[in-house]
Amino acid sequence: MHDATLRAPAASAVHEPVVKAEGLSRHFDVSAPWLNRVIERSPRLILKAVEDVSFAIDKGKTFSLVGESGCGKSTVARVIVGLYPPTRGRVYFEGTDLQSTHGRAEASRMRHRMQMIFQDPFASLNPRWRVRDIIAEPIRAFGLLDGKEETERRVDELLELVGLAASDGAQYPHEFSGGQRQRISIARALASQPDFLICDEPTSALDVSVQAQILNLMKELQREFGLTYLFISHNLAVVYHVSDTVGVMYLGRLVETGPAKEVFSRPQHPYTRMLLDAIPDLDMTGRERTPVAGEIGNPINPPSGCAFHPRCPFAADRCRTEIPRPITRAGGHRIACHGIEENRIPDAVPPYQPGAGSVA
């Protein structure tokens, strides 16, 4: 811990997270074009992809976002990395507010310290570029090294670092398998020597046998370079194995955040419990798998109050009218649920046994 403070001069405070999101919201205007709106009198439609999301990630740690498809995980990632400006809220990188005027100038200087690994290994590499040029692009874009040879040497190093051969640089992406492409993606992300990596479902497009290899590589790299990860995945077993902290999202909001062990062994929010109940029983102990019940709501017109109330077995009147504020429990476990706050939800049987399964 104090090691980190010594090395990072920006972290003047005792405890400065690498990345902090505060009240982050991102809305999309999905209305019909202006002319159609006027003629058909259709209303403006605002899709609230992300609403009031806050979290912090400490150096060298992995924070995971989980939740059903469309709950806004990728949007959070894109806002943080700067692909979308936030509608509201702030992103801090090592204490610098990236949205302030000062931060924006700073942001362009700091951008190389934040990189992203994408889900689709077939779409994330330009099919018309040689692997060598793909990996060298961040170096060239940020002007990190001068000289052709130096860049080439660095690219060779990176290729070997991720378990490929230096000679692979001359090939085109289509000559590689999904797993190898993901390694190329990782090499590109590492080219600018980032401190923070956003991994949006980096393994969900891969074969199960390859997933473990990629996850292990990412873990090794994290240890070696002290990387901080924002990790996004559908696969709760994977999340359990890689995360220090987990955030559960539902319809754009974080409903539960806490240490991975804590969340997996003592899930509080009814939605988290439902998600964990839906994991296939990896130990084959015969425990019944309960599928996730009900349909996810519509982010354009989410249910009132707690957006989860139509699916929640503990829903009460208050849940239908009032948006629950997060309450903090011991160990930084935060839950946004009236039922938990009112202490009227019984403790769950641990639905997911830590250590079960062998995915990672």
Next chain:
Amino acid sequence: MTAIAQDLWGGIRRFLDGDIVYSFRQSKVAVIAALVTFIMISSAICAPLLSTHNPFDPTTYNLIDAEYPPFWMEDGDPRFILGTDNQGRDMLSAILYGSRVSMAVGFFSILFAMAVGIPIGLISGYVGGTLDAVLMRIADVQLSFPAILIALLIDGLARGILPGELREGLAIYVMIFAIGISHWVLFARTVRGSCMVEKNKEYVQAARIMGRHPFFIMLRHILPNIMGPVLVIATINFALAVLTEATLSFLGVGVPPTEPSLGTLIRIGNDFLFSGLWWITIFPGAVLVILTLSVNLLGDWLRDALNPKLR
């Protein structure tokens, strides 16, 4: 700049190997069309070597030789394989030089259309929003006028503005401009559509995260990935441009008779059709049909080969 050229070239080359070449060998029509196109283009380029005289140069032909029929007919002369026209010009030479003019106008007008259409399509597709809406409405308006009308309009305008002596010399450039301007919309639309697909792909997002300039992303990342459809449009529209040129020249508003294109030859021949001198108009006409047909077939094949759903 050289990097862009290299990239483009690399893109075209890779696009040509693998599946595409295989599908080419499988298609007899494509092979024949390619062969015919190749022969026609190369003989047009080599026109000075293949022809007996330069039909643009009045000192090389003689009125005495006028109106010879093709050599296999009675009264034919083996010096003039396809006969001669009313001024004594060898038809084969005239056709070779004429297709040269036709193809040059077709080629450069498509090049011009690409130079206008591709950047507009890229910017429209990449930037989106109001700019895209405005550009595409302009394109819609232009598309609602037939190409030939736009070409006639510009040609007429040029005739009104340019003084007489300049007019002849500039006629061919006016044609290239007129035909090119009436074809840019197709390129812009195709490029815009493909660009909108590409820009949402993750490799473009990766480049944006690196803070790459939008122009860099459009030219180096997106453009090489959308060259396939552009090539299809270019091929098919080359044939269309040659036809438009022929139509304009046939109507007498195209290239001047001193530098005849296929269309001009057909028009000149048309006047003699009923006096029995059919070869003056039929041969250039046949060449025009064969050229545009084979280029079109090639374009159709290319489109199918690039569209995996149809394969």
